[in-house]
Amino acid sequence: MLVVKNLTKSFSSASGEVQALKNVNMTVETGEFASIIGKSGSGKSTLLSMLGALDVPTSGSIEVDGVDIAKLSASQQTAYRAKKIGFVFQYYNLIPNLTAIENVILALEFGGMPAKLRKARAEQLLSDVGLEPDEQLRNPSRLSGGQQQRVSIARALANKPAIILADEPTGNLDSETGKKIFDLLHQLSRSQNTTILAVTHDMDIAGKTDRTFKLTDGKITA
Amino acid sequence: MNVVSRGIKNALRSPLRSGAIVLMLAISIGLILSMLVARSSVNAKIEEVKATAGTNITISPAGVMGFSGGGDALTSEQLATIVSTAHISSTIATLSDQLGAADTNLTASLELGSFGARQQRFDSSSATSTTNTNTEAETARPARPAPTPRTTVTGTTDQNSVSTDGNKLNITSGESINATSSDLVALVGTDLATKNNLVAGSTFTAYEKNITVKGIFKTDNKFQDSGIIMPLATVQTLTDQAGAVNSITATVDSSDNVTSTVAALKTALGTKADITSQVEQAATSVSSLESISSLALAGVIGATIAGSVIVLLSMVMVVRERRHEIGVIKAIGSTNAKVIAQFVTEALTLTIIGSIVGLTMGILVSGPMTNSLVSNQNSSSSTTTATRGGMSGGPSAMFRGGMNQISANFIQVTSSLTPEVFIAAVGITLLIAIIGSAIPAWSIARIRPAEVLRTE
Numbered sequence A: 001m002l003v004v005k006n007l008t009k010s011f012s013s014a015s016g017e018v019q020a021l022k023n024v025n026m027t028v029e030t031g032e033f034a035s036i037i038g039k040s041g042s043g044k045s046t047l048l049s050m051l052g053a054l055d056v057p058t059s060g061s062i063e064v065d066g067v068d069i070a071k072l073s074a075s076q077q078t079a080y081r082a083k084k085i086g087f088v089f090q091y092y093n094l095i096p097n098l099t100a101i102e103n104v105i106l107a108l109e110f111g112g113m114p115a116k117l118r119k120a121r122a123e124q125l126l127s128d129v130g131l132e133p134d135e136q137l138r139n140p141s142r143l144s145g146g147q148q149q150r151v152s153i154a155r156a157l158a159n160k161p162a163i164i165l166a167d168e169p170t171g172n173l174d175s176e177t178g179k180k181i182f183d184l185l186h187q188l189s190r191s192q193n194t195t196i197l198a199v200t201h202d203m204d205i206a207g208k209t210d211r212t213f214k215l216t217d218g219k220i221t222a
Numbered sequence B: 001m002n003v004v005s006r007g008i009k010n011a012l013r014s015p016l017r018s019g020a021i022v023l024m025l026a027i028s029i030g031l032i033l034s035m036l037v038a039r040s041s042v043n044a045k046i047e048e049v050k051a052t053a054g055t056n057i058t059i060s061p062a063g064v065m066g067f068s069g070g071g072d073a074l075t076s077e078q079l080a081t082i083v084s085t086a087h088i089s090s091t092i093a094t095l096s097d098q099l100g101a102a103d104t105n106l107t108a109s110l111e112l113g114s115f116g117a118r119q120q121r122f123d124s125s126s127a128t129s130t131t132n133t134n135t136e137a138e139t140a141r142p143a144r145p146a147p148t149p150r151t152t153v154t155g156t157t158d159q160n161s162v163s164t165d166g167n168k169l170n171i172t173s174g175e176s177i178n179a180t181s182s183d184l185v186a187l188v189g190t191d192l193a194t195k196n197n198l199v200a201g202s203t204f205t206a207y208e209k210n211i212t213v214k215g216i217f218k219t220d221n222k223f224q225d226s227g228i229i230m231p232l233a234t235v236q237t238l239t240d241q242a243g244a245v246n247s248i249t250a251t252v253d254s255s256d257n258v259t260s261t262v263a264a265l266k267t268a269l270g271t272k273a274d275i276t277s278q279v280e281q282a283a284t285s286v287s288s289l290e291s292i293s294s295l296a297l298a299g300v301i302g303a304t305i306a307g308s309v310i311v312l313l314s315m316v317m318v319v320r321e322r323r324h325e326i327g328v329i330k331a332i333g334s335t336n337a338k339v340i341a342q343f344v345t346e347a348l349t350l351t352i353i354g355s356i357v358g359l360t361m362g363i364l365v366s367g368p369m370t371n372s373l374v375s376n377q378n379s380s381s382s383t384t385t386a387t388r389g390g391m392s393g394g395p396s397a398m399f400r401g402g403m404n405q406i407s408a409n410f411i412q413v414t415s416s417l418t419p420e421v422f423i424a425a426v427g428i429t430l431l432i433a434i435i436g437s438a439i440p441a442w443s444i445a446r447i448r449p450a451e452v453l454r455t456e
Helices: A044-051 A074-084 A100-110 A115-128 A145-157 A175-192 A203-208 B003-011 B015-053 B076-084 B113-128 B135-140 B190-195 B232-238 B255-272 B278-321 B323-331 B336-386 B395-410 B419-446 B449-454
Strands: A002-013 A016-028 A033-037 A059-064 A085-088 A163-167 A195-199 A211-216 B056-061 B088-099 B151-156 B171-174 B185-189 B203-206 B209-217 B228-231 B247-252 B273-277
Touching: A002 A044, A016 A044, A016 A211, A033 A044, A033 A175, A033 A203, A044 A163, A044 A195, A044 B449, A074 A085, A085 A145, A100 A115, A100 A145, A115 A145, A145 A163, A145 A175, A163 A175, A175 A195, A175 A203, B003 B336, B015 B255, B015 B278, B015 B336, B015 B419, B056 B255, B076 B088, B076 B247, B076 B255, B088 B232, B151 B232, B185 B190, B190 B209, B228 B232, B247 B255, B255 B273, B255 B278, B273 B278, B278 B323, B278 B336, B278 B419, B323 B336, B323 B449, B336 B419
Parallel strands: A033 A195, A033 A211, A085 A163, A163 A195, B151 B228, B185 B209
Antiparallel strands: A002 A016, A002 A059, B056 B247, B056 B273, B088 B151, B088 B247, B171 B209, B185 B228, B203 B209
């Protein structure tokens, strides 16, 4: 279970201090598919960074299964990202000179899986997200946007994370492909009991999730 | 695929850029190896030349060279000063003289030849030249005596010093003499003995005294084998030069002390003696080799810096270019150490490929490069050595032989790639990779994934 309490994040800028998140409180149950909506600059990506231990909150707490990740050391945060979190990015962020399967194996390596088990696990994951064996051996530049996002999802699922954080996962895809990707995420959250928190602009997609949080000027308003 | 294989794969990610980096590194590493080989070869030759030089110091009366020149013979007081000088472990004193037909019943075995005859005519004409300076006077001058061959007598405290190869004198028959005695005894050169039918036990007349032949010696040097060796004190007495010597060879306890001992002797004897050492001569000879050694060291340092800068700038560029990728890798759970290891592997891969090409190039060019450096320096220094005068007689022959050896060694510098040099080159190569990776590694550690991903 994910519990966020009084989360605040401030940045210093040339024009003074900017509060990106203001006393955010939210709870997401294990296995729930939640969405975060809001306008640009509302703090969605900042919130996702905090939840993914990519950044440290100014105040407040983020508890994942009872552990406050805001209080972890840098090395503990790295381990947390590797084992408990899966990221799905809008622009996929695959490593360009690695094949699809190597991108997944990379995440498995960081998660600490023994080397001899990685290949089979990566093949299975890619197969689960619908990538054919020959496509698994291609570099990202030789895959379509939808296929790249599938690889990105397989990479996010690699270490059986507690939470998948998806930042506009369909934002760079056509509507049909976007729908397929959303359905895939939805199916995975159900089959693997993984908590998914997705940032989106698409109200149709948000409407299909278990819960929607609306972020306005750094505050949860709905 | 692990961190090492990813690093290797990344190194070959951009063939054109990797090729350019490898080529530049190869040139640097090839230069490093060539310079290391040149330095090693030259240093070995310097040590060899210094070792050949030995620890002997030759002291002659100022202005004297063989039987030429002027000046006064060295005295027993000066000999005592030399013997008491610090670090001198032994001395050999020599007094040479020449026996004309009127001084001995021996027939000289050395043919004068045109060179010897000319020398004697010169000596004869020089004696009267101060009063005969014009053509008329020349024609009025009395006829010069016909040149006659002479026999050289060497009085010495160590008969082995006459040996031309520095070893013990080869006595072919009879026995040696006690060179520290004042007995009327002699060792006769094999040519002179044959000419005069002398054998061990024979006697001959010199300085109006009967001298007993104790033994016959052979040196394979025609000049020496036509001469006579007698105890120093005997020659001093026979020639009425009590205590006088015209050459002293002093041996110093260590090659490290030769230079300081020469300086001490020059201070003690002042302008009355000419003092030379093989070490000093060798030092002059090796000075140009030392210049090459310094030049090679500068080359090694320069090429190492150049190689490091090439790797450094390349890796800084690569890290800047892949900043986003590093942020993503960190976001999905990579530690700083793993990312740094990947980039260090990448730098090492480029450096190793550059090393293989560079070391191959270095092996091919180090020989010609070393020889080229040495021959350029040698051609300039040989002009200097050519102007040096020669010496003749007794210990000077040994000295001259040593200098010939030094000269021969000097021009025979051969480049050699020893395992030590190769290991040093590989070590420097690794140093280049480490230095080249250090700043990029620091830069990697500072990349924050949240910042990188925010800029998407």
